[in-house]
Amino acid sequence: MGPYIDYIARIRAVRNDGVSEHAKWHFAAELSSGPIAVSREKRLSNGTPQLFHSLQFLIVGNGEHITACPVNCKHALVSLLSTEDNTGHAFINCDCGKDKSCGERKKKVQICQSEVLDSMHVLKDDAPPITCNLARRICEADTSCLAALKYYYDHCSRLFKGIRCSAKCKNSLRILSRQHQANKLRHCKCDGSEDYDCTAVKANTEEMCFRKRDGLKKSEHSSADSSTDTKKARTRRRLRRRKRRNQALKSWRKANRKRRRQRREERKRKQRMRKTAAHGQ
Template sequence: MFGWTVTAVAVCSVLLTVPMAAGTGSGTSCEEARLKCAYRTGCGMALNNYMLGCSGVVQRASGASHCPEVCQHALIALTSAEEGKELISCKCTDDMCKQAKERVEICRPHVELATLNETIVSCRVAQWICKADALCSTALDYYHRFCRSMFQGKRCTNRCNNSISILRRQEKAAKLVACRCDGQEDYDCPQIRINMERLCFPPASSPASPSSTAAPTSGTVGSAVTTSTLVLMSTALGILLQAT
């Protein structure tokens, strides 16, 4: 699926073992958990990113005091995927697997903090979490397809609004609700938020009433949208600009 060489697969068997595993783990072997993840589109991508981003951590001697940001992001995304969660408690069957878990343990505090529901993460991390889930990733793809005019500051079409509504309903898009622009994006995150608010959800011309401020139903996207919804939609579109 990913065109991996035999060497890459061998390296993967060592690297793709997630920290946070307590004791001897569940009854599922780490090899089985890796294979299940690899054949799922979103989890497979997150797993591949983990192999690349955390190789330096795994290859270092125990006692390393730093977990690189790229490894943190890869771990957060991988452990957010449904199939990736099995890698948390899988059972190692060899010493190399156990050693990998021990070395990546340095990343545990960062990963556990970022995955708490109340934690606000950067929009880059929120993007990785969404893309690690097949449904959320698909919603982002449709959003990208139908909102190009809005990205450019021109207009927000009905199709764009509908794709936003679909994206909002994805569980793995939750971190996009309040993610922060950290200035390290390869797009203008703050400006994109402004475009979204101005074009897709302009302020109502008349004073708001209780009915006009209610959240839209699952099948409707109106002009009255909560602030958190605006943040979600605004930051999510920035994610998609990277694919253009």
């Protein structure tokens, strides 16, 4: 777990460095008064640079009038609303007051707000599988989950190529599976919008990491069954040998009794012959 803790520290440092990179996007962070009073550093450090990149197009814009919620922005808002410290809810419920710039940006976010809030049921444990991009963004919105995800990326390169699932890769998967925000990743759906071969990665992970481990358990049961069958076979062979030995012993005893009977009859015959010879003299 030592290297994993180092990853968390490194990622937090990267996020803090990313604050100045995304300084233009200060919609909620510049508001330190009103119904919410969350520090700028806390709000920005709780989101990944990828998340802010996704929202920046919608909030800052490129001069065009946006009427529909882009998929990337929707995913970014869902992941922001999934954070445990309620940063996302503070983001969409902040009070702009008389800040005109803030009001304009909040109005843009409202294009996605109702649609995103209606789709928040996807975060429930019993909800159907979600897309892998959305599952990844939800994980990236959480510091520990993002650290576990990066740890997985760094130690599973051979798995991605379909070569093998190493011990370090399996360990990174175990760490990732313990993150609550990663519970949607294993059974997510590939929709073709990923920037990697999603289907191949999922297939390799299931085949080389999970099924091999499950197969080991099955082989243990199989070996136990095989051991039981071997014992039964040995018992049957032992019984057959005992039966053959008993039959041979029975035949030997029968033949021995016959030989003794024949010897007795031979002695009696000789005795009669001697008596007959004695009377004749």
